[in-house]
Amino acid sequence: MRILISLLIALFLMASQASAQETKVPIKEIQPVAQRSLETFSQLVTKENYRQMGFESPEEVRSATLGAPIQDFMVRLDKLKKYEPGSRPDELLTATSQVIYPVLVKGQVRSSITLSKTKESWQAVSFGGFNFVKLVSSTLMESSKVTGLDYSSYFLVRVPSLNLFFLGFRSNNELMLVPLTDNPKMEFKAGASMKAEKVFSAILPDAKAHNGLPR
Numbered sequence: 382m383r384i385l386i387s388l389l390i391a392l393f394l395m396a397s398q399a400s401a402q403e404t405k406v407p408i409k410e411i412q413p414v415a416q417r418s419l420e421t422f423s424q425l426v427t428k429e430n431y432r433q434m435g436f437e438s439p440e441e442v443r444s445a446t447l448g449a450p451i452q453d454f455m456v457r458l459d460k461l462k463k464y465e466p467g468s469r470p471d472e473l474l475t476a477t478s479q480v481i482y483p484v485l486v487k488g489q490v491r492s493s494i495t496l497s498k499t500k501e502s503w504q505a506v507s508f509g510g511f512n513f514v515k516l517v518s519s520t521l522m523e524s525s526k527v528t529g530l531d532y533s534s535y536f537l538v539r540v541p542s543l544n545l546f547f548l549g550f551r552s553n554n555e556l557m558l559v560p561l562t563d564n565p566k567m568e569f570k571a572g573a574s575m576k577a578e579k580v581f582s583a584i585l586p587d588a589k590a591h592n593g594l595p596r
Contacts, residue, residue, distance in 0.1 A: 406452050406480050411496055411503045415447055415482050418494050418505035422484065425508060435484075435492035435511025445491065448483030449532040451517065452476070454549065458542040461581065461588040470556050470577035474538065474549075479506070481537065483514050490518045516561050520548055523572050524559050528552070542591055543584055549577070 426434050426442040436442055454474045464473060478498040483490045493514035495507035521535050528534075530550055538549040538558060547558040556577035560569040567583045569575070 408450060414503045415496060419447055422494060422508050434509050441486045444486060446485050448485050451481045452536040453479040454536055454538050456540045458591060464581050464585055466582040470581050483518050490515050520559060520561050520572055543587055
């Protein structure tokens, strides 16, 4: 009986990992699109808007390079309201078909490019957002030092209904979340890894009380 239970658990974990693999973005496929988008970005930056785009001078964008891509996932309010503590938190994640590329100058994050998949292909849908991508990148860098994981092991997790943002990664087949900002009410500390199950259990009361309107 114990052997049967162990086999069932192993098969369940394998199925979860396979599902996660299926949602992974084909980086080799989108890298050329990202590179072309960077060239487009360089044409959009002018003497009038370079600071708004995150650069320290108009010329910086000419030497800009792409950082490691970060895949975007979201947690839908309707799913979160149905979450039961103890169930697998991975099931709450929904891939958005968006990828954020940090834009670097001499290794320093300046801005970002967001790619999104349409019915036919990938294309750039957003340029800029430097404050957010700097927060994401700095949190990722510090967390990577602690976990020893490569940047490619991380992904973005958003809970739009509650205006919460995390970095996600997996440790021993368990989903972990890293808050991007402090949240005293939820006892979230920026940069401190938490089990996703604990995070979702903490925000569940607010989710259930949410009326579905934007905040």
